[in-house]
Amino acid sequence: MKRLASSIIGGIAGTVALNILHQAVKKFDHDAPRVDLVGEEAMTKGLEKAGIAAPTGDKLFMITMAADLISNAAYYSMIGTGKRKQLPYIGAITGxxxxxxxxxxxxxxxxxxxxxxxxxxxxxxxxxxxxxGGLVAGSVIKVLRK
Structure with missing residues (x-):
């Protein structure tokens, strides 16, 4: 598979794995990280700074989740710039x-x-x-490049 396509697909896979883990574990573990809350705060402050009224509730959550998925997928996609054999290691370090x-x-x-x-x-x-998430991304990219 082409480098760019495998990098994008791997980045998305790592991001989806990361977010499923975050969302699942927060439901039953009080000590689970709540990166979603940090993201919602960042989204609210960013929109308000731009003079845009920030949404609340589920709408804020969905917009924040979309932004998170896009930004993390782009970040994890950069793992694909490495050599094929090293992609899982690069993914782990990137994560x-x-x-x-x-x-x-x-x-x-x-x-x-x-x-x-x-x-x-x-x-x-x-x-x-x-x-x-980085390890998943790197591993998926490596498999797609076979």
Whole structure:
């Protein structure tokens, strides 16, 4: 499969895996990261800064989820620039960087970091889940390039 197509499909696969994990576990684990809440806050602040009234409730959630899927898919798609044999490793490292970024960049950009830093377990899960998404993306890209 062509490099660009496999990269995009892999990026989407990693993003979908990440978001399914986030949405499923938050329903039964109080310590689960709530990146969705950080995203909703970012979306609200961004829209308000642009002079646009931010939606609320389910509409805010859906818009935020769409933006999250697009941005994470684009980010994970960059894994495809690596060599085929190394793609899962590049994916894991790319995801690790995203997870650490979620922990360390939230507060400096003016967002509440509590949903991802609430407990040590929350912090570990945040990094682990982004790493998982990257690993899925890298693995899918590798398989598609056979």
């Amino acid at each position: 690790l960087v995203a997870g650490v970024g979620a922990l360390t960049l939230t507060k400096p950009v003016g967002l509440n970091d509590e949903p991802v830093t609430r407990t040590v377990k929350t912090k570990i899960l945040t990094v682990a889940w982004y790493t998982f």
